[in-house]
Amino acid sequence: MPEELANCSVCCCTTTSKILMVVFMISLILAILFGNLLTLAVVFGTKHFHTPQGYLKASLAVADLAVGIFVVPVSVYAEVSLMMYNSMPEWTARNSQTTPFHPCNFIGPVFAGCTLVSITTIFLLTIERSIAVLRPLHKESVITKKRTSILIVFSWMASFFLATSPLVFSDEIALEYNPCSRMCNYALGSADFPSQAWNILLLFPAFDFTLLGGTIVINIISLTTIRQHSKRRKHLAETESQSSTKPTFSDIKAAKTIGTLTLAFTASFTPIAVFVVGNVLGNEWCNFAFFAFWILTSNSCCNVIIYGVRDQKFRSRACQLLISAQLNTAPKKTEYETTVNGGKDNEETVKQT
Numbered sequence: 001m002p003e004e005l006a007n008c009s010v011c012c013c014t015t016t017s018k019i020l021m022v023v024f025m026i027s028l029i030l031a032i033l034f035g036n037l038l039t040l041a042v043v044f045g046t047k048h049f050h051t052p053q054g055y056l057k058a059s060l061a062v063a064d065l066a067v068g069i070f071v072v073p074v075s076v077y078a079e080v081s082l083m084m085y086n087s088m089p090e091w092t093a094r095n096s097q098t099t100p101f102h103p104c105n106f107i108g109p110v111f112a113g114c115t116l117v118s119i120t121t122i123f124l125l126t127i128e129r130s131i132a133v134l135r136p137l138h139k140e141s142v143i144t145k146k147r148t149s150i151l152i153v154f155s156w157m158a159s160f161f162l163a164t165s166p167l168v169f170s171d172e173i174a175l176e177y178n179p180c181s182r183m184c185n186y187a188l189g190s191a192d193f194p195s196q197a198w199n200i201l202l203l204f205p206a207f208d209f210t211l212l213g214g215t216i217v218i219n220i221i222s223l224t225t226i227r228q229h230s231k232r233r234k235h236l237a238e239t240e241s242q243s244s245t246k247p248t249f250s251d252i253k254a255a256k257t258i259g260t261l262t263l264a265f266t267a268s269f270t271p272i273a274v275f276v277v278g279n280v281l282g283n284e285w286c287n288f289a290f291f292a293f294w295i296l297t298s299n300s301c302c303n304v305i306i307y308g309v310r311d312q313k314f315r316s317r318a319c320q321l322l323i324s325a326q327l328n329t330a331p332k333k334t335e336y337e338t339t340v341n342g343g344k345d346n347e348e349t350v351k352q353t
Contacts, residue, residue: 017081021182025076028298034069035304036061042317049314052148053254056125059152059309063117064300071111072297074103075182088177095176095187096167104175104184109163111184112204115296116159119211119269122261126152126215129255130222133247161206166200173200180286181293205273212266219259226252257310261303268299 039061043049049057084294096102128148132139160276166173178185186201229247247255269293278285307314 015083018079022076022079022083024294025072025079028301029068029072029076031301032064032072035301036065036068038318038321039304039307040065041321042314045321046317049317052128052143052145053125055112055145055148055152056121056128057303059127059155059304060121063114063121063168064303066114066330067297067300071107071114071183073156074107074184078177079182092177092179095174097174102175104177108184108186109160109167110176111297112186113156113160113163115269116162116204116208117156119267120155120159121152122258122265123211123215124148124155124216125258126222126262129251129258130218132251133225133255135256136247136251137226139251148256162203165203170200170265178289180289182290183293183297185293201276205276205320208269209273212262212269215262219255219262222255223259253311256305260306260310264306265299266304268296268302272296 043054043058043061078088078092091099091102091104094102096105096108128143131142135142167175172188173186174188175184176187177183178187226247230251245294271288275285275289275292278288304318308318309315
């Protein structure tokens with residue numbers, strides 16, 4: 001096993017850093033599972049959230065959940081092996097071109113595909129909210145559950161097609177466990193530097209930033225409209241006919257929530273795009289690669305926090321589910337304990353009387 005696999009990035013230079021990294025990865029898995037399962041429970045378990053917006057949030061939660069179930073555990077396994085046996089699993093030293101059943105053949109496209117699904121879903125959420133804000137009278141007729149479901153299926157299919165396209169359209173691109181990022185990444189299968197292969201890899205940041213750029217522009221338009229509407233409300237008393245053509249308070253709150261989601265994802269994805277462009281230019285940036293990939297992965301547990309902070313109805317329903325789950329799992333008193341406690345309560349009541 002090459003020494004650089006153990007000493008390439010700052011995350012695994014010492015025993016302490018290895019332990020902290022594994023603890024971070026395991027904590028991230030738990031946070032992703034808890035947050036996104038809670039989101040799915042709120043959306044599917046509450047009739048109020050059975051809306052096109054709710055379906056899109058559920059799709060986003062499933063994509064994030066897949067990262068916590070499939071992607072991060074592989075890194076945990078590899079790093080625990082390094083920590084316990086001072087050597088990585090054998091497959092981490094090879095790429096998918098030299099190993100027939102390489103784990104990264106599955107994990108790499110899953111991570112890339114789920115990232116693309118997240119971007120397209122946030123874009124669809126932005127479109128849905130912009131129609132509700134800019135054209136409130138057309139919201140019910142344009143945004144339907146059926147159309148939203150079709151768009152969700154299409155976004156998943158298109159995202160995973162794009163995620164697997166580098167492997168399909170180029171023999172020079174392989175998947176490997178990267179010693180810098182500590183994840184399964186796309187890489188060149190040979191030592192050569194074919195520009196065509198790198199151009200294919202550049203499709204990812206080009207597609208992502210095109211969607212993110214459009215999402216940001218649409219969010220700016222929606223938020224500007226909301227601000228203008230708020231100013232008019234301060235100076236004019238709205239009549240019934242006026243209010244029917246204006247976005248509702250819940251639509252305004254939802255638009256602001258989607259804007260926050262967009263900013264959070266853009267901030268977490270930008271380092272990855274910078275890293276890919278830097279690789280094309282010949283820069284390795286090993287330590288930067290680790291932080292870039294894991295900042296993006298950490299975004300998978302952030303959406304539920306944004307919902308909880310920005311959406312009062314979501315927060316209330318989530319608290320109800322957590323409290324009911326806690327009550328159901330709380331140990332029940334035995335008949336003896338109930339009798340004894342009841343007797344003590346009666347004695348105290350007699351004394352007080």
